Amino acid sequence: MMNKPNYEELLKRVTFLEKELAEKAHLEETLRETVLMSQDILEKAADGICVCHNIREKPYVKFTHWNPRMIGITGYTMEEINKLGWYQTMYPDPEVQxxxxxxxxxxxxxxDIQAEEWMITTKSGQKRPLSMSTSIVKEENGxxxxxxxxxxxxxxxxxxxxLRNSEEKFRFLAEKMVDIVWTTNLDFxxxxxxxxxxxVLGFTPExxxxQSLEEMITPESLAKVQLMFVRELQRDEEGTVDPDRSVTIEVEYYRKDGSTVWLENIVKAIRDPGGAVVGMHxxxxxxxxxxxxxDTLRESESRYKSLFKNNHSVMLLIDPDSADIVDANPAAICYYGWSLEELTAMKITDINILAEGHxxxxxxxxKSEERRRFIFQHRLSxxxxxDVEVYSGPIELHGQKLLYSIIHDIxxxxQAEEALKWELAVSSSLSKLYIPLISHDSTIEDTTNTILDEAMHLTGSKHGYVSSVDPNTGDNVGHTLTEMLNGQCAVTESNTRIAFAMGKDGFYGGLWGHALDTR
Structure with a gap:
């Protein structure tokens, strides 16, 4: 017959049971918190998360978990998709299904599926590209x-x-241009x-x-280019010139067949973020x-009349002291729209829209041959x-010192150059935006800052903000500062430079690339 436990033994057992119950309650609370946290993560995830298993009868697959983002992506609830079928709704095309x-x-x-791309059909009938990844959770009873x-x-x-469209536009412009566009490093x-x-020269880009610079141009032009380069670097060091200035230089180039041709080069420096010259374009x-x-005009005055009158280029003879238009060839009469009598009664200041003193x-x-090439704007009748490009220099004709000017409408x-510059800038910006937009490591703030920096670079403005764009309608969500401050957007920095528009579903949607310039 067993002895009854004494008081001390009973107290020990009660204490042990109480400890076990406390530990069990703690574990249950920890488990409950973990479950709640997991559910919270799944419910608030930016990506769609679902769990499904195969079934024998139609629709062949059943979902047991379907987070809110899945509704946002597909338009269907879990109950609807289990009733109508994933394959049958997402892939109405029999072959794709x-x-x-x-x-x-x-x-x-x-x-397993690893980031495979599939095109689904949403509840609204919209085609939507998706990236899918899967893994097996468990197997039971088949x-x-x-x-x-x-x-x-x-x-x-x-x-x-x-990005593809931008590259195609740039390629089209580059291939159709008559002029040669180029860039070099500091070694030419x-x-x-x-x-x-x-x-123009017979060489392919490759x-x-x-080729070295010595293989491209004649020795005389080589010395001229090197002298110009050294002089411009010295001017840079003095710090008294515009770093964005251009330099015009005429250079004699070799063609592939051994002949030479004169090309006029308008050159600018390529600079790093610190302003140092790293190349030229x-x-x-x-x-x-x-x-x-x-050359022909200079060689002989006797040939002047034929060259001047019969040339298809627009030409004017100007008195440098009075700015009177002394003569105009037929091409000039046709271009400006005034008769010869009207033109020769005018001054060049009547055509050039600059101030007379300028x-x-x-x-x-x-007149002094300090410059020969000018960019002006001329007024027609x-x-x-x-916009015109004017080449002007002194000539002595019948004992009178005049300026002869050859005018080209540019x-x-x-407009084409500006379009090319813009396409280059946009293409460069899009290429920089591509990685942060698709990277899983980039945060919202990182992506938005990158977009704002590129927008500031393109627009030249330090002011702006980011708004969300509805991917279905293209409408901006919270696109004014007032709306942001009223709570439609969450401002994450005190200077309100960055703002993120929140959609009706409580998630940040759209491409944070709609930067509005407010300058």
Whole structure:
């Protein structure tokens, strides 16, 4: 017969039981908190997360978990998708549906999906690209339970398409240009040259990149270029010149067949973020015809009338002291729209829209041969204002010292150059934005800061903010500062430079690339 426990033994047992109960309660509370936290994470995840398993009858797959983001991506609730079927709704095309079913079967055998791209049809009928990744959670009684993480990659695809379009536009402009666009490093090694070099000099871009400067230009021009480069670097060190200035220089180039041709080069420095020169970029134009015209005019006054009157280029003779237009060739009469009598009764200051004093300053530069190339805007008889490139220099005709001016309309060229610069800038910005937009490591703040920096670079403005764009309508969400301050957006920095628009579903949506310039 067992002895009854004494008081001390009973007290020990009670104490032990109380301790066990306390530990069990603590474990249950910890487990409950962990479950709640896991549920909270799943409910608030930016990507769609779902769990499903195979079933024998239609619709062949059943979902047991379907977070709110899945509703945002597909438009369907879990109850609707279990009733209508994942394959049947997401892939209405029979061929695509068959391919999806086959892929799911392989997945259940262990061939996980890793960031595969699939195009689904949402409840609204919209086509939406997704990136899917899956893994097997468990297997029981012939059922394979699969966890799927689904990401809407519409914005990434739009960014990729925009980048492709931008590159195509740039390539079109570069290939169609008559002038040669190029860049070099500080060793004068070509790093880029447009395809137009083949038409002008006979070399392919690949051949050009392998050539040294000595192989490109004549010895006289080589010395001229090197002297210009050293002089401009010295001016940079003095700090008294515009770092964004351009320099015009005429250079004699070798063609592939051994002949030479004169090209006019408008050159600018390429600088690093600190302002140091790291290379050069320029535009080169064949000026053989103009050089020939200039040389011929200088060679003989007797040939002046034929060259001047019959030349297809617009030409004017100007008295540098009074700015009177002394003569105009038929091309000038046709271009400006005034008769010869009307033109020769005018002054160049009546055509050039610069202030009269400024025009005389430029005339003085041409007269002294300090400069020969000028960019002006000229007024036509119909009131149109056109951008013109003027080559002007002194000539003595019948004992009178005049300026002869050859005028080229460059309005279309300037517009094309501006378009090319813009496309280059946008293409560069899009290429910089591509990685942060698709990277899982980039935060919202990182992505937004990158976009704002690129927007500031493109617009030249330090003011702006970011708003969300509804991917379905293209409308801005919270696109004014008032709306932001009223709580429609969450301002994450005290200076309100960065703001994130929150959608109705409580998530940050759209491409944070809609930067509005407020300058």
């Amino acid at each position: 068959k391919r999806a079913i086959e892929r799911m079967a392989k997945m259940r055998e262990g061939d 059922k394979v339970h699969i966890l799927a993480v689904i990401q809407d990659i519409t914005e990434r695809k739009n960014a990729e398409e925009a 090694q070509t790093t880029y040259v447009s395809p137009s070099i083949k038409n 051949e050009r990149k392998r 320029g535009v080169s134009r064949d000026i053989s015809a103009r050089k020939q015209t200039e 025009v005389f300053q430029e005339i003085e530069k041409a 119909n009131g149109d204002i056109r 309005t279309d060229r300037i």
